[in-house]
Amino acid sequence: MNHSQAVWGRNVLGKIGALVCILMFVALLDSCVSRFREPLFTVKLLPGTSEPVEGQLDPSVKDVSQLRIEAASHYASLSIRELRTGFWFGGNMWIGEISAAPDAPPGSYDLRVFAPTDKPGVPGAAFRAVVFKDSEALRQSSLSFIQRTFDVRPWVVSLACVPVLGIIFGLVYLVSTRIDQLLAREGCAEIFQLQKTDTGTDVWFGLGLSHGVVEGMEVVVADPAGHEIGRGTVLRADRENAIAQTSIRQDVLRGAYVRLLKHESKE
Structure with missing residues (x-):
């Protein structure tokens, strides 16, 4: 891989990373x-399937038998x-599931849960089971564009992007390391940091002692493109990097690099 191929590859990877x-x-x-657009306490089902649900309870309720369930139809049950006890904030809660009968026709079915501590006629929890043909x-009912179009949940897409980005960044x-090595062989290095000064711009580059x-x-x-746009004087240098002062404007230095004069004379 030569320098131009490596730069092209890095640019392509950068664009792919941006798209991801x-x-x-x-x-x-x-x-x-x-x-946020999905109605609260609404459960979507296919005939013969079920979904987990839960609800809060007064701490005085100690047994499942104290709860009463009302269903508007035998096609949906809770x-x-x-x-x-709640995992994050404690408190008492019940765990259950809403099921649709195998022969349930498409439609909405209301389900309510009453506890002894609830006000008369006011359920502690109310759900609506929506059964689809x-x-x-069921997929077309989703409020997510990605799920409606590709039948994939959007959070799965987001999660899948994480390892892809990790690979791209790697x-x-x-x-980039290969580009630095190729440039260093020719006495060149990319400018990786700029700082505007009163007299011009200080540039950091990857060549040192x-x-x-x-x-x-x-x-x-x-x-x-390799054309000289100015010269600079090295202010400080450590083993691998150096800082040079130049009178070139900062906006001209985007994508520029530094070349040593001894390699300039050889050319």
Whole structure:
């Protein structure tokens, strides 16, 4: 892999990474918007399936038998399995599931849970079970654009983007390291940091004492195409990096790199 191929590869990886970031953001937004638009206490089902539900209870309720369930139709039912203490904030709660009968026709079915501590006629929890004819009808009812279109939950898409971004960032790092190695062989290095000064711009680049750079040395500043756009003087240098002062405007230095004069003379 030569320098131009490595730069091209890094640019492509950067664009792919940007697209994946956009996809992850769109999926997160789609997930949040659809979640907030979804009516509370509504459970979507297919005939013969069930979904878990839960509800809060007064601490005085100690047994499932104290709860009373009302169902508007035998096509949808609610069963309570156990009472449990809340994981995050404590408190008493019941755990159960809402089921649709195998022969349940499409439609909405109301279910209510009453506890001895509830006000007369006011349920402690009220759910609406919405039964759909088939999987396609259930998918099309989703308020998520991604799920309606691709039959994939948006949070799954967001989660899948994380390892993909990790791989892309790793590849960008490897390719960037390769670019630095190729440039260093030619006495060149990309400028990785800029700081505006009263007299011009200070530039940080990846050549140091190990590459023959010393304080006071004059270096060439070139644009991405390799054309000289000015010169600079090294202010400080450590083993691997150095800072040079140049009178070139900061906006001209985007994508520029530094070249040592000894390599300039060889050319």
